[in-house]
Amino acid sequence: MSKNLNEKIPILVVDDEENLRHMLHVLLSRQGYLVELASDGEEALRMALAGDYNFILSDIKMPVMDGAEFLSKAVAAGIQSTFIMMSAYGTMDTAIECMKQGAYDYISKPFKNDEILLVLKKAAERERLKAENRQLKEELKREFSFSDIVSRNPRMHEIFTLIRKVADFKTTVLIQGESGTGKELIARALHRHSKRKNAAFVAVNCGAIPHALLESELFGHVRGAFTDASSDKAGLFEQANGGTLFLDEIGEMPLLLQVKLLRVLQDEEIRPVGASVVKKIDVRVVSATARELEQEVAANRFREDLYFRLNVLGINLPPLRERSEDIPLLADHFLAKYGERFGKGGVRLSQETLRTLVAHQWPGNVRELENCIERGLLLCDGDLLDVGSLPENLRGKSNGRAPVAGFMPDSLSIKKAEEMLERELIGKALEKTGGNRTHAARLLEISHRSLLYKLKEYEME
Ligand SMILES: Nc1ncnc2c1ncn2[C@@H]1O[C@H](COP(=O)(O)OP(=O)(O)OP(=O)(O)O)[C@@H](O)[C@H]1O
Numbered sequence: 114m115s116k117n118l119n120e121k122i123p124i125l126v127v128d129d130e131e132n133l134r135h136m137l138h139v140l141l142s143r144q145g146y147l148v149e150l151a152s153d154g155e156e157a158l159r160m161a162l163a164g165d166y167n168f169i170l171s172d173i174k175m176p177v178m179d180g181a182e183f184l185s186k187a188v189a190a191g192i193q194s195t196f197i198m199m200s201a202y203g204t205m206d207t208a209i210e211c212m213k214q215g216a217y218d219y220i221s222k223p224f225k226n227d228e229i230l231l232v233l234k235k236a237a238e239r240e241r242l243k244a245e246n247r248q249l250k251e252e253l254k255r256e257f258s259f260s261d262i263v264s265r266n267p268r269m270h271e272i273f274t275l276i277r278k279v280a281d282f283k284t285t286v287l288i289q290g291e292s293g294t295g296k297e298l299i300a301r302a303l304h305r306h307s308k309r310k311n312a313a314f315v316a317v318n319c320g321a322i323p324h325a326l327l328e329s330e331l332f333g334h335v336r337g338a339f340t341d342a343s344s345d346k347a348g349l350f351e352q353a354n355g356g357t358l359f360l361d362e363i364g365e366m367p368l369l370l371q372v373k374l375l376r377v378l379q380d381e382e383i384r385p386v387g388a389s390v391v392k393k394i395d396v397r398v399v400s401a402t403a404r405e406l407e408q409e410v411a412a413n414r415f416r417e418d419l420y421f422r423l424n425v426l427g428i429n430l431p432p433l434r435e436r437s438e439d440i441p442l443l444a445d446h447f448l449a450k451y452g453e454r455f456g457k458g459g460v461r462l463s464q465e466t467l468r469t470l471v472a473h474q475w476p477g478n479v480r481e482l483e484n485c486i487e488r489g490l491l492l493c494d495g496d497l498l499d500v501g502s503l504p505e506n507l508r509g510k511s512n513g514r515a516p517v518a519g520f521m522p523d524s525l526s527i528k529k530a531e532e533m534l535e536r537e538l539i540g541k542a543l544e545k546t547g548g549n550r551t552h553a554a555r556l557l558e559i560s561h562r563s564l565l566y567k568l569k570e571y572e573m574e
């Protein structure tokens with residue numbers, strides 16, 4: 114919707130009073146707007162669907178279809194114009210309701226010419242900021258994501274760099290990290306950035322296959338090798354030929370098979386169960402474990418020689434609690450992902466939800482966060498994901514009703530407590546008014562100026 118400077122800005126004026134329409138037409142045209150007029154909500158809706166107005170200035174009380182209904186239908190139809198409602202005596206509550214529905218602002222009738230121009234100017238400024246914000250977000254997304262992996266954490270970025278560097282080499286890679294930290298995602302990224310990307314990526318969970326079957330699963334078998342082997346069967350190594358084999362939960366591999374795996378890695382050939390000849394293979398092996406493999410080695414549960422062989426290149430994924438700066442970014446990422454899947458786009462996290470998420474320790478790491486957002490999105494009403502939609506075990510922690518205790522269990526400072534309370538209330542007021550500071554200040558019963566001052570002081574801008 115950004116327009117060239119000397120291009121006129123399209124605005125739709127909706128009012129049933131002819132005098133007012135005429136007055137606004139003259140006033141706004143003189144200011145360089147391209148003004149079109151409608152006399153009720155229904156006509157306005159038709160015009161808004163067909164046209165592309167930056168602003169819609171709409172009366173509330175009108176025959177046929179009133180302003181509130183027009184607004185909600187327009188928003189539902191995906192019309193992106195900035196709405197400013199004109200409220201006459203007695204429609205103030207509706208005006209506020211309209212702001213919750215997505216109107217940017219309202220102006221009380223009767224108004225002076227300057228007032229309406231000022232509101233439009235402010236709205237234009239917000240539009241500019243919104244566009245800038247969208248662009249920044251896009252840039253951030255590009256900067257902070259690597260092949261579906263989202264992170265702004267320096268250690269994670271070192272890992273991205275490492276992946277780019279080594280993707281093309283056949284070196285074995287061992288990925289270690291707690292459950293849900295993204296080990297499989299990293300393995301797939303290694304594959305996708307390598308020359309092998311057009312061949313198969315085969316994943317096998319060594320912990321999920323019964324030990325007795327694992328050998329033939331990996332290396333295949335020939336007909337008659339055992340009772341159920343009625344025909345030759347290729348193993349996963351063969352399926353991954355030319356590509357990547359991902360051995361997940363490698364720590365679960367039985368010791369006997371560890372010996373065989375080591376030999377395969379050294380010789381680059383496999384011997385299917387029951388076969389007398391070996392087959393050459395070309396497979397990049399990436400393995401992963403949530404167990405401390407070094408401890409497993411120390412306890413003689415994992416062969417040291419295999420450990421060294423697998424760990425030619427080690428990647429240690431930090432747990433989410435050590436990169437909490439990623440929490441808001443990941444939350445956004447999953448909101449977008451599941452928003453699209455569930456047809457619930459545009460849902461935002463409330464300030465309190467965000468604080469709660471950042472304060473949580475995430476024992477289940479990114480997977481736990483992903484589940485939490487998916488669930489919250491399903492449960493939430495409207496376009497704000499409130500703490501009420503978070504799982505019970507998270508909610509207790511940063512409770513909005515006890516901000517002081519929640520944030521500073523060991524501080525008795527009244528000054529700090531006041532600050533926390535103020536932050537809390539300002540956050541809530543801004544949430545309620547969709548970020549409109551003038552209205553937020555009114556709700557907070559402080560002056561606009563002092564709200565601006567506090568926002569700056571608390572770096573909440
Ligand atoms: N940095 C990230 N950006 C986006 N999504 C992520 C990130 N890390 C993990 N995920 C998502 O979190 C979920 C868990 O990731 P993944 O399966 O790779 O973890 P894992 O370490 O293999 O877990 P486990 O040890 O339980 O097998 C997946 O849905 C994955 O897409």
Ligand SMILES: [Mg+2]
Binds near residue numbers: 296361
């Ligand atoms: Mg996994």
